[in-house]
Amino acid sequence: MSAGLVVRGLTVRYGGITAVEDVDLGVPADSITGLIGPNGAGKSSLFNACAGTVRASAGTVELFGRDISRIGPARRAQAGLGRTFQRVQLFRTLTVRENVALGHETAYARSRPWSLFHALPSERRKTAAVTAEVLEHCGLTGIADKVAGGLSTGEQRMVELARALASPARMLLLDEPSSGLSSDERGRFTSILTEAVEAMGRGVFVVEHDMDLVAAVCQRVYVLNFGHVIFSGSMAEALRSDVVRQSYLGTTEAGASDTELEVTGA
Ligand SMILES: Nc1ncnc2c1ncn2[C@@H]1O[C@H](COP(=O)(O)OP(=O)(O)OP(=O)(O)O)[C@@H](O)[C@H]1O
Numbered sequence: 413m414s415a416g417l418v419v420r421g422l423t424v425r426y427g428g429i430t431a432v433e434d435v436d437l438g439v440p441a442d443s444i445t446g447l448i449g450p451n452g453a454g455k456s457s458l459f460n461a462c463a464g465t466v467r468a469s470a471g472t473v474e475l476f477g478r479d480i481s482r483i484g485p486a487r488r489a490q491a492g493l494g495r496t497f498q499r500v501q502l503f504r505t506l507t508v509r510e511n512v513a514l515g516h517e518t519a520y521a522r523s524r525p526w527s528l529f530h531a532l533p534s535e536r537r538k539t540a541a542v543t544a545e546v547l548e549h550c551g552l553t554g555i556a557d558k559v560a561g562g563l564s565t566g567e568q569r570m571v572e573l574a575r576a577l578a579s580p581a582r583m584l585l586l587d588e589p590s591s592g593l594s595s596d597e598r599g600r601f602t603s604i605l606t607e608a609v610e611a612m613g614r615g616v617f618v619v620e621h622d623m624d625l626v627a628a629v630c631q632r633v634y635v636l637n638f639g640h641v642i643f644s645g646s647m648a649e650a651l652r653s654d655v656v657r658q659s660y661l662g663t664t665e666a667g668a669s670d671t672e673l674e675v676t677g678a
Pocket of ligand 1: 430
């Protein structure tokens with residue numbers, strides 16, 4: 413396992429509220445890692461502190477061995493950190509292909525911002541090739557020329573994933589990527605996420621409330637509660653952990669149904 417994202421002693425405070433306290437964790441560069449926990453546990457605050465959109469009160473964030481703690485969100489993105497948001501944020505009047513291509517064009521825009529308007533022929537060819545590859549991996553080739561604003565939520569979520577995969581970011585933070593999807597769409601999203609990440613070689617850190625999805629895609633999970641990491645290990649171990657069950661359910665009894673932590677077929 414090579415280290416992708418490494419967080420040490422991370423603390424996030426909003427005035428008198430401590431949202432994240434002294435968190436240590438590591439996300440491998442080539443697999444999918446989950447971040448789960450009850451509402452208000454500090455997951456978004458941790459993500460935002462990694463991305464640089466929230467200032468950490470203490471601690472460090474390293475990306476592929478480089479300390480990125482003191483640089484802003486744009487430079488963290490340039491260093492290879494991508495992210496998606498809880499709410500889908502696509503360019504609604506652009507087509508699926510154009511949205512995904514924009515993800516790749518950021519690679520050139522870093523050093524030549526005007527390349528978005530006057531790309532070199534070699535850049536245009538590369539963008540078209542990467543876009544076509546990602547559209548194929550994400551099962552979007554058939555709707556590539558549709559306008560994003562007219563798509564279903566499930567299709568829009570997939571386009572957002574495709575745009576992130578087309579970007580040069582080697583580490584992706586996905587914030588509740590399956591939110592708003594039907595159960596059929598979640599199943600499809602799960603297999604596409606796993607296959608695309610495997611084929612394209614990215615590190616992924618995902619916040620997700622759907623435990624079936626987490627169990628299916630994540631090699632490892634971190635469980636956050638009241639700003640602290642209370643567990644790290646496989647999802648199967650998390651399901652058996654008394655401390656995890658207690659934080660979600662207020663009970664150590666295994667086998668309770670209708671809970672957020674229940675995994676179908678587990
Ligand atoms: N901008 C803010 N100002 C003040 N308090 C905040 C702010 N953002 C989050 N908090 C508080 O920090 C704590 C952690 O919130 P955070 O949103 O990080 O948790 P979360 O695990 O992402 O929750 P959810 O699953 O509901 O999205 C909560 O007590 C929340 O009320």
